[in-house]
Amino acid sequence: MTEVPVLEAGEELAATPRRLVRPWRFIRRNPSLVAGGVILAIFAILALAAPWLPGDPLTMKPSNRLLPPGGAFPLGTDSLGRDVMARVIHGARVSLFVGFSVAIMSVAAGLAIGLVAGAVRPTDTPLMRLMDALMAIPAILLAIALISLTQASVTTVIIAITIPEIPRVVRLVRSVVLSVREQPYIEAAIAGGARMPKIILRHILPSTIPALIVQATYICASAILVEATLSFLGAGAPPEIPSWGNMIASSRLYLARAPWTIFCPGLALALVVLAVNLLGDGLRDRLDPRLARRM
Amino acid sequence: MIAYALRRLASLVVVMALVGICVFMLLHLAPGDPAAIIAGDNASPAQIAAIRKNLGLDDTIFVQFWRWATAVLSGDFGVSIFSNAPVGMLIMQRLEPTVSLTLATLLFAVPSALLLGVLSAWMVGTTIDRMAMAVSVLGFAAPTFVVGYVMIYVFAITLKWLPVQGYAPFANGIGDWARHLVLPALTLGLAYVALIARITRATMLDVLSEDYIRTAKAKGVETRSVLMKHALRNAGVPVVTVIGIGIALLIGGVVVTETVFNIPGIGRLVVDAISKRDYPIIQGVILVFSAVYVIINLLVDLSYTLIDPRIRY
Numbered sequence: 001m002t003e004v005p006v007l008e009a010g011e012e013l014a015a016t017p018r019r020l021v022r023p024w025r026f027i028r029r030n031p032s033l034v035a036g037g038v039i040l041a042i043f044a045i046l047a048l049a050a051p052w053l054p055g056d057p058l059t060m061k062p063s064n065r066l067l068p069p070g071g072a073f074p075l076g077t078d079s080l081g082r083d084v085m086a087r088v089i090h091g092a093r094v095s096l097f098v099g100f101s102v103a104i105m106s107v108a109a110g111l112a113i114g115l116v117a118g119a120v121r122p123t124d125t126p127l128m129r130l131m132d133a134l135m136a137i138p139a140i141l142l143a144i145a146l147i148s149l150t151q152a153s154v155t156t157v158i159i160a161i162t163i164p165e166i167p168r169v170v171r172l173v174r175s176v177v178l179s180v181r182e183q184p185y186i187e188a189a190i191a192g193g194a195r196m197p198k199i200i201l202r203h204i205l206p207s208t209i210p211a212l213i214v215q216a217t218y219i220c221a222s223a224i225l226v227e228a229t230l231s232f233l234g235a236g237a238p239p240e241i242p243s244w245g246n247m248i249a250s251s252r253l254y255l256a257r258a259p260w261t262i263f264c265p266g267l268a269l270a271l272v273v274l275a276v277n278l279l280g281d282g283l284r285d286r287l288d289p290r291l292a293r294r295m
Numbered sequence: 296m297i298a299y300a301l302r303r304l305a306s307l308v309v310v311m312a313l314v315g316i317c318v319f320m321l322l323h324l325a326p327g328d329p330a331a332i333i334a335g336d337n338a339s340p341a342q343i344a345a346i347r348k349n350l351g352l353d354d355t356i357f358v359q360f361w362r363w364a365t366a367v368l369s370g371d372f373g374v375s376i377f378s379n380a381p382v383g384m385l386i387m388q389r390l391e392p393t394v395s396l397t398l399a400t401l402l403f404a405v406p407s408a409l410l411l412g413v414l415s416a417w418m419v420g421t422t423i424d425r426m427a428m429a430v431s432v433l434g435f436a437a438p439t440f441v442v443g444y445v446m447i448y449v450f451a452i453t454l455k456w457l458p459v460q461g462y463a464p465f466a467n468g469i470g471d472w473a474r475h476l477v478l479p480a481l482t483l484g485l486a487y488v489a490l491i492a493r494i495t496r497a498t499m500l501d502v503l504s505e506d507y508i509r510t511a512k513a514k515g516v517e518t519r520s521v522l523m524k525h526a527l528r529n530a531g532v533p534v535v536t537v538i539g540i541g542i543a544l545l546i547g548g549v550v551v552t553e554t555v556f557n558i559p560g561i562g563r564l565v566v567d568a569i570s571k572r573d574y575p576i577i578q579g580v581i582l583v584f585s586a587v588y589v590i591i592n593l594l595v596d597l598s599y600t601l602i603d604p605r606i607r608y
Contacts, residue, residue, distance in 0.1 A: 133313030136585045140547040141565065142321070145577045148569050149325040149332070163321070225438055229551055232440050235569045248440060255444055256452050263448075266441035274436035 033282025039275035043268075047092035055086030057242045069260050076260045078251055084261060087242040088268050094231075094243040095224045095272060098158055102223035103216040105162045110169020111205075111212065117170060118177025119200050128174070131167035139164035140229060147235045154237050157230060161223050172215055176208045210287035217280035221273050228269050244269045296607070300597055307593050314585045315367065319360055322578060328352075332572045333376050372579035377571045382579035386561055392462045393549055393560035396483065399476045400545060404484035405491065405538060412495025412534075413522055416503060419496075427492065434489025439548050443482040443555035450478060460557040483552040487541050494537040498530035505529075531602035539595030546584045 027034045046053070064081035075085040117127040143160035150156050180186065181204070189199050230236035231245025239246055244265040251261035330347040331338070338346075347353055351362060366373065372382035411431075415424040451459040457478055463471040502508065503526055511525045512518075527534075553562035561580055568576040599606045 129309065129313060130317070133310050133317050136310060136314050136589050137317060137581060138543060138546045138584050138588070140550060141577065141581045141584060142318075144550075144565060144569055145318075145322055145574060145581060146325050148572050148577060149322060149329070149574055221436075228438055229440065229547070233550065233554060233566050233569060248444070255448060259448055262441075262444050266438065266444065270433075270437045270441060273438070274432070277432065277436055 030282050030286065032278040033286065036275045036278030036280075036282060039271060040279060043092050043272050043275070044096060046089050047096050050086075050089050050093055053086070053089060055083045055089070057082065057086040057090040058240075059083075068258070075264045076258065078247070078261045079254050079258070084247075084264050087247055088244070088264050090242045091244040091247060091265060092268065092272070094154065094237050094241060095227060095269070098154065098161065098227040099220040099224040099272075099276065101158045102161045102165060103220040105158070106165035106219055107169055107212055107216045109162070110166045111173055111208065113166065114170040114173025114208075115177060115200050115205065118174040118181065119196065119204065124174075127170070131170050134164060135167045137164065140226060143226065143230055144233065144235045147230065152236070152238045154241070157227055157236055160230075161226050165219050165223065168219070169212070169215060172211055173208050176211055177204055180204050180207045214280055214284045214287060217276055217283060221276035221280065224269070224273055224276065296600060303593055303596060307589055310589055311586060314589070315364060315582065316360070318578060318581055318585075319363060322574065323356060323359070329574060332574070367582065372582070373575035375568075375576055376573045377568075382575050385564060385576065386579060386583060389559060389561045389564050391464065391560075392558045393553070393562065395462075395465065395472070395476060396479055396549065396552065396558060396560060397545060399473075399480040400484040400487065403480055404487045408488040408491035409495055409527070409534070411488065411492040413499055413527060415492070416496045416499030417518075417522055419500060424496075428496070431489040431492050434485045437485065439482060439486065439551045440555050442485055443478070443552060446478045446482055447555070460555075462556075462558040462560075479552050479556045479558060482555065483545060483548045486544050486548065490541050490544065491534065491537055495527075495530065495534050498533045499526055502526045502530045528602070532599055532606075535595055535598060535602060539592045542588055542591050546588060 059082065061077075061081035064077045065079060069076040069084075075083075075088060078084055078087070113127060113131075117124050139161070142164055143157070146160040146163075147156050186199065186203055189203050194203075227236060228243070228245035228248075231243045232249045234246075234249060236245055237243045239250075247265040248262050251258065254261055328343070328347075330343050330350060330352055333350075334343045334346050351359060354362075363373075370383060372386075374381055375385060378385075411427050415427040418424050447459055450456050458475050461475060463475045465472045499522075508521060508525055511521050516525070549560065550562035550565055552558070553560045554566050557563075561583075565577055565580050568574070
């Protein structure tokens with residue numbers, strides 16, 4: 001689309017300096033991308049700055065038990081007298097770290113397997129049947145099983161969440177590869193004497209990237225939810241690391257007396273997942289219009 | 296059709312065999328020693344070695360897999376480390392609450408999701424459509440356990456309409472049984488409703504732009520009949536597919552919902568097993584839930600011919 005001439009755009013637009021028009025137009029056209037990005041950025045900054053912010057997530061003070069929000073503790077205190085605000089901010093560190101790590105690792109592994117399955121015909125059927133089987137195993141239960149056998153640590157949690165996410169990426173990459181493989185420019189590359197690895201990396205891989213970026217955000221959102229669920233069930237991050245899931249689990253008995261101990265981390269969790277999903281929807285609309293129309 | 300069903304049944308056996316191999320391999324390659332877990336923290340290396348020998352963990356992985364697979368095929372899922380009770384029996388004891396909760400959820404979630412999806416596709420762009428889609432976006436973002444605590448806080452603690460938690464067996468009276476299932480079913484169903492409503496809306500939007508819908512409207516067919524008979528029937532296949540795939544959401548959600556509402560079902564069995572590191576229970580429940588998921592999706596595939604007579608196998 002061509003630029004709208006300033007003359008036809010009406011008084012309001014003409015009165016605004018040009019460099020301000022562009023960001024406003026971007027926001028108006030991509031509301032979910034911007035909303036998701038802003039919320040996520042706020043949480044990311046808080047998470048990164050957590051060690052330097054006032055408030056201590058670990059100090060227990062029995063005399064401060066279950067204080068309602070207000071005063072020295074903006075979000076109140078929990079059953080052990082710990083600062084809920086500081087714990088919510090520190091909890092963002094675990095959630096975001098797990099979300100990003102799982103997204104990157106599952107996309108990397110899924111991309112490698114998907115490219116092989118799509119490009120090297122004999123490997124297709126066995127790899128895809130294996131992925132079908134992995135997809136049939138309930139993700140949360142598989143993660144619980146892996147974690148209960150090993151030491152509880154953030155690394156174990158990341159690996160346990162990554163494994164069940166891989167098949168989704170593999171299927172996506174494979175479907176893109178299968179449709180790209182029939183394109184004339186691939187035939188041209190083969191005719192030109194390019195070798196298979198080069199064709200995969202130079203000619204097929206780039207077409208998978210837009211869909212992968214979108215998929216990575218959805219995986220990130222789902223990983224944050226699964227991590228919180230695992231922590232809530234007692235199979236996640238060790239209890240000495242504040243995470244939203246284990247905050248809620250340890251406050252379960254105080255729902256009636258101190259609802260803020262459950263609803264503050266719960267709201268933070270829902271907001272972050274919503275933000276990442278919105279970011280994914282926005283990216284999908286911009287990067288992958290074919291998929292956007294289907295949804 | 297029968298040939299197709301048999302072929303699909305054969306592929307189901309293959310997938311379940313692969314599920315078994317995946318579960319077995321992942322749990323055996325995980326860097327933890329079941330013998331050390333069983334022996335406890337104060338065990339001497341000699342005790343651990345004795346337990347390893349007893350469990351057959353010193354055999355090669357192939358021998359172990361063969362022993363495990365033949366046992367599972369004959370219905371023996373092993374015994375609980377903690378109580379020594381057979382895992383199969385423990386699962387059967389916990390079956391009723393989980394089946395009740397899942398059925399109650401399906402009963403409310405599928406019709407309301409279809410209604411929501413059809414309505415917002417019909418009124419696309421209106422406030423009703425936007426609100427329905429906003430609810431569905433929130434339904435995806437809100438974690439099941441947070442939704443559960445909000446439900447308990449609002450409807451049980453503040454308004455005192457429904458019991459806070461627990462489960463009342465069906466045998467003790469249908470009224471009490473149902474009252475205890477309302478909040479858990481709403482909690483468990485929210486994400487499922489969101490998923491199905493979105494797909495229903497998207498598919499209905501495609502179908503509603505077809506010529507035969509315009510024809511039906513032009514010849515004076517009632518709106519309700521156009522939507523429910525002409526359109527929804529033709530949108531059936533993708534919608535039913537998602538209803539099947541979404542069972543995965545319900546399986547994960549059952550574990551969480553039963554914990555929040557203190558329902559003594561299969562999900563609680565697993566969660567209680569986590570802290571005791573009772574991995575035979577976890578392994579057994581994974582196999583049972585995976586089988587349920589695979590079988591439901593086979594039934595969904597077979598139902599395509601009923602929904603759409605044009606599909607022939």
